[in-house]
Amino acid sequence: MELAHAAVMAALCAAIAIIAVVVPFAAGLSLLGTVPMGLLAYRYRLRVLITATVAGGIIAFLIAGMGGLMTVVNCAYIGGLTGIVKRRGRGTTTVVAAALVAGALFGLAIVAALAVLARLRHLIFESVTANVAGVAAILERIPNMQGAAERLTRDFGTVLDYWPVLFFLAGVFSITWVSLVGWWALSKVLARLLGVPDVHKLEPSADTGPVVPVPLQLRDVVFRYPGTDRDALGPLSLDVQPGEHLAVTGPNGSGKTTLMLVLSGREPTSGTVQRPGAVGLGKLGGTAVVLQHPESQVLGTRVADDVVWGLPPGVTIEVDRLLAEVGLDGFSERDTGGLSGGELQRLAVAGALAREPSLLIADEVTSMVDQDGRDAVMSVLSGLTRNHRTALVHITHYNNEAEAADRTVNLTGRGIADNTADVPMVEKADVHPATAGDDAPRGAPVLELNGVSHEYGLGTPWAQTALRDIDFAVHEGDGVLIHGLNGSGKSTLAWIMAGLLEPASGSCLLDGRPVSDQVGAVAIAFQAARLQLMRSHVALEIASTAGFSMYDQAKVTEALRTVGLEPTLASRRIEQLSGGQMRRVVLAGLLARKPRALILDEPLAGLDGASQQGLLQLLVDLRRRERLTVVVISHDFAGLEELCPRILHLENGVLAATPTAAGGMS
Incomplete structure (x- = not known):
């Protein structure tokens, strides 16, 4: 577990360091790299932080050179200092003391290095002297500042004679300043992260003795x-x-x-x-x-x-x-x-x-x-x-x-x-034949796919075809079920229809224009609703998704009522919702955006019978009353007949006509 966390956090810190070095004027982003390192130092042993630093530093060095390596090391220092101090319950005084010690060591290292590397020392002196001369030249052009310019040039020449003291103090000051800034910023981030309850966490087994969990x-x-x-x-x-x-x-x-x-x-x-x-x-x-x-x-x-x-x-x-x-x-x-x-x-x-x-x-x-x-x-x-x-x-x-x-x-x-006779359960459903639907709408299509194909890892030895020559159209008010076995390409097709993924060939059009140029016009609800909920509270989540203020209670209430939720849930934390409530909150935010079409990727997964029935009835009402265009991606058929009169079968990335007796397509 420690190795897994170290690997993920090292990759994240390395990516931030590379961006900070490679992208012009992006050096300030390096402060973000302290967050993953700070979390490692707060939660795990020091060796985990060291492992992440080595791994992240090597990656950053290979891509961005010494600048990337030093950025990772700086992030590890600031993050490690903050995380360890936080874990031990200490405060700013401890940070200052530790920063002064680290700064003194850093200053001594600089002085020792410059004492040995004479040519480097003279090069740095010339560079610093040129900068001071430039400042003095600017001061000379300002009325009544000629004396200050002369004193600056003279005094700097005197100070440079005592360069070991100058560079030692510069090292102490720089490390202390960076540490305090990092401590302040990272403390704010950790305070927010630690405030998020991880209520469903599986605790590592700390017991000793023979392993016998049953009876x-x-x-x-x-x-x-x-x-x-x-x-x-x-x-x-x-x-x-x-x-x-x-x-x-x-x-x-x-x-x-x-x-x-x-x-x-x-x-x-x-x-x-x-x-x-x-x-x-x-x-x-x-x-x-x-x-x-x-x-x-x-x-x-x-x-x-x-x-x-x-x-x-x-x-x-x-x-x-x-x-x-x-x-x-x-x-x-x-x-x-x-x-x-x-x-x-x-x-x-x-x-x-x-x-x-x-x-x-x-x-x-x-x-x-x-x-x-x-x-x-x-x-x-x-x-x-x-x-x-x-x-x-x-x-x-x-x-x-x-x-x-x-x-x-x-x-x-x-x-x-004692019994389950009155408990609504999810029934097993047989595969339905592909059909155009008795009430298929007419008119111009909302979504139109023409020869859509997609291949992951294109041009590499690991290339894998996900979709081939997909052709169909979805009209306004249409309800379409795209059925297929796991790995048949259903989710890839959903991402392309939502504009999140461009097909390798062919076109996916929304109202005649590429849907990838209109991201957001087609709303998509992913398989795992919890992973799509990014905010802390229900009202903030809905408002953020829909694009209005969370203080606009009328709009939040309307969005909640649209999906059959009580307005009192607006103040509830996301972690306090059931699985069915999470799916409805996702839908509330998406529907409040008034999308041209709604794509639901496995919308019934993990819901009990009663929750499935309630969600399906809600979607059926919206499709009929609001002419909502719905596309459902699912490997199940149970209860979806009324919502999706049209059924398309996907097998190995290809639309198939009819299902076989075993549940596949031919």
Whole structure:
């Protein structure tokens, strides 16, 4: 984990340093590089900061020379000083004292270097003398300043005779000044970052002893997040036995993810959690967790590397076999950055299985996976309980997945319900044939794609074709579902239609002009709604997205009501929203911009049955009442028939006519 953070922060600091050196008049941007270094120093050991400094410095030196290297070193010094002082609870006095010591050392180093390098010393003297002479020349042209100009020239010549003192004091002053400026700026940034609650953080396993996470017993467990006034979970009592397949269901906001945290080792607010041994989170034979959004779990740049990331040295893993089990056969050499959301989810499952866990917690692991992949992943997970005595706790909204478990419990927000008969679940839906739709609008198209093709890594050995010869049009008030398996090119097509990505060939037109020249006119809601919410509060998020003031309460209220949310949510923090509420807040901001079309990339992923029904009904009403043009990108069909009368099938980057019996296209 420390290595991963060091790598990411080093790359970020190096990029900032390179920009600051290469771009004219951009030197002030180098101060931004202190932020990632300061976060490393605040949260981790000194060796993590040193590792990031070396890595970032090498990258910056290779691209921007000594200027880039020194910028990274300066950022590491200021960020490290600020982070360490903050972590130890000290203040400005400590910073000044440390800066004076560092400045004195820096000044002594300069004096020693100039004493040895005589030619460099004379060159610097000539440069400084020329600058002073230039200032004196300017002063001479000002009335009554001729005497000051003469004194400046004479006094500087005298001071230069004592150059060791001059350069020592200059070093002390410069380091102290830069340290204080960096301390002030970085303190402001850290104060804001540390104010953002990381409520769903998985804590590293700190327990000792043998790793035996099951059998597991929860007795009257209650969990309340810091700074809140209500319990997120419980009181709850629950047993998990070795080899048991337990399904956990419940509406969004009922505490399913909080239960995952408790099962993986987080201490409850009250109640007891009993295990025969250590949790062993991420350790061999311990507890493994697969999260709902796999982007937060995939760390390696190559698929095979990510599967074995974090495993102890000497452990032998059959990577190809694991990848084949989760439907990623032949993917071992692929770049993780080019995987679709469903493929990333399968990779996260493979990484968890590599640890041969005694307890596997799967939090909505199939929400981003197509039906074929969902069946494959569930087959692998169910096989663990039969063949390896692995206990599986599967959090899900799908009825067929819950029925496959040995036992199902339903969280209601106040413990466990004894049955799930009245819980709205997500139904499995069969593939529908491609159709033009009975109510397809007529007239000039809003969006028109002509021969659109795209290839990632064009001109490199890693080139991969994502789309080929896509032709179709979307009219005003149209509802179009673009269906396809994971990796078929759906998300790439969505980005091109929104103007975020230019096709390698062909054209994507909005009202007759390239959509890439009109970014923002076509709104897009991404798969993971949380990653699209950039502000701290609901009102600020909606106003920022729509382009009006957050203090315009009438517009904020109207936007919230448009998506079926109460106006009282305007003051709520984003972290306090459920998954369904987050998706609606994203929609509220996008719709308030009055877009020409709305693209929804997997809009139902991670939502319970009731939330799906509510969101779909809202979109259907908007399409019919406001003539909103809607394009849905999804691998599911359940409930989308009314919203999207037109269905287009995408297979391996090509539009196909009809689905096969297996769910593919022919």
